[in-house]
Amino acid sequence: GENVEQHPSTLSVQEGDSAVIKCTYSDSASNYFPWYKQELGKRPQLIIDIRSNVGEKKDQRIAVTLNKTAKHFSLHITETQPEDSAVYFCAASIPWDYKLSFGAGTTVTVRA
Amino acid sequence: GAVVSQHPSWVICKSGTSVKIECRSLDFQATTMFWYRQFPKQSLMLMATSNEGSKATYEQGVEKDKFLINHASLTLSTLTVTSAHPEDSSFYICSAALDALAGELFFGEGSRLTVL
Numbered sequence: 563g564e565n566v567e568q569h570p571s572t573l574s575v576q577e578g579d580s581a582v583i584k585c586t587y588s589d590s591a592s593n594y595f596p597w598y599k600q601e602l603g604k605r606p607q608l609i610i611d612i613r614s615n616v617g618e619k620k621d622q623r624i625a626v627t628l629n630k631t632a633k634h635f636s637l638h639i640t641e642t643q644p645e646d647s648a649v650y651f652c653a654a655s656i657p658w659d660y661k662l663s664f665g666a667g668t669t670v671t672v673r674a
Numbered sequence: 675g676a677v678v679s680q681h682p683s684w685v686i687c688k689s690g691t692s693v694k695i696e697c698r699s700l701d702f703q704a705t706t707m708f709w710y711r712q713f714p715k716q717s718l719m720l721m722a723t724s725n726e727g728s729k730a731t732y733e734q735g736v737e738k739d740k741f742l743i744n745h746a747s748l749t750l751s752t753l754t755v756t757s758a759h760p761e762d763s764s765f766y767i768c769s770a771a772l773d774a775l776a777g778e779l780f781f782g783e784g785s786r787l788t789v790l
Contacts, residue, residue, distance in 0.1 A: 596778065605767060605781040606718070651717060660706055660771045662779060664717045 564589040566654050568665025575642050576673050583668045585652035586634040592654040595628060595635045596662070600649045609650075610637070642672045676702045676772040680782030687758055688790055695753045695785045697768030703748035704770035708779065709741075712765040724751040724768075758789045 565588040575581050587595075593614035598606035612619045612626045612635065619626050623642075628635040639646055649669050653662040677700040687693050697707055705726045710718040722743050723731040730743035740762075742754040751770075755762055765786050769779040 603765075603784075603786070605783050607781075608778060611778065660779060661708065661720060661723065662718075662769075663720075666717045 564592055564654055564656065564663040566652060566663045566665045568652050568668060570668060571666060572669045572671070574671045574673060577642060577644060579642055581637075581639040581642055581646070581670055581672075583637045583650055583652065583670075584634060585636070585654075585665050586632075587654040587663075588633070589654070589656055590630075590633060591656045593657050594655045595626070596653050597624075597626060597637050598651045598653065598664075600651065600667075602649075606651060639670075642670075644672050644674050646670060647672045676700075676770070676780045678704075678768065678770050678780045678782040680768055680785050682785055683783055684786040684788075686788045686790065689759050690757055692754055692756045693758055693787060695755075695766055695768075695787075697751045697753070697770070697782050699749045699770045699780075702770075702772050704751075704772075705748060707745060707751040707768055707770045709743060709751075709753050710767045710769065712767060712784075714765075718767065721753075726751075755787065758787070760789045763787055763789045 568585045596611035599609045600606045610624050612628050623640045625638040649667045651667050652665040655662050679698045681696045707724040709721045712718050721736045724743045724745040726745045732738045745751040767784040768782045
């Protein structure tokens, strides 16, 4: 099955700086790569996703890049704010299969 | 976006009892729902895929007789933790897909189970 690895496990940044989280996947057939933000005790919330036919996608301060050849994708958060502090998960799924394989998560702390 | 609701949001039970958790898609029909378990400071681990009108598909290592899943309608899936033990204490989250092609999953609020 699909194996998703995520780094780093923790990330502390100064408010206003950028944060980058990287993930790799094992199954070259994977074609959907969402990123979720989870606050303590709450459900994961989709913040951005990308499909294999796109190399980059941006939504305000959040961007995701995908390198299919290397089988890795990254989340970029610019101009970080304290409310960006949370656990972020990357995930991957293969066509026609809703099952998401999640990375281990990255705890992001934005220092004011 | 699509709304998925879980109930109860938290439950405390005694060891040996059974607990049922409901997952509902409120504004769409979901032929497939997923049940995840999340231990503190860990990732979401898929337990099983719930298919409307058929048996659930369990991931390797998940006891199907302990975690009973029923998907009786297009908007409701239930997870019953039978004979619960303290090690079953966890955050259980369901999810459902809105669009067969889109792949995006919508998650319920989660249910925190504590077994005493």
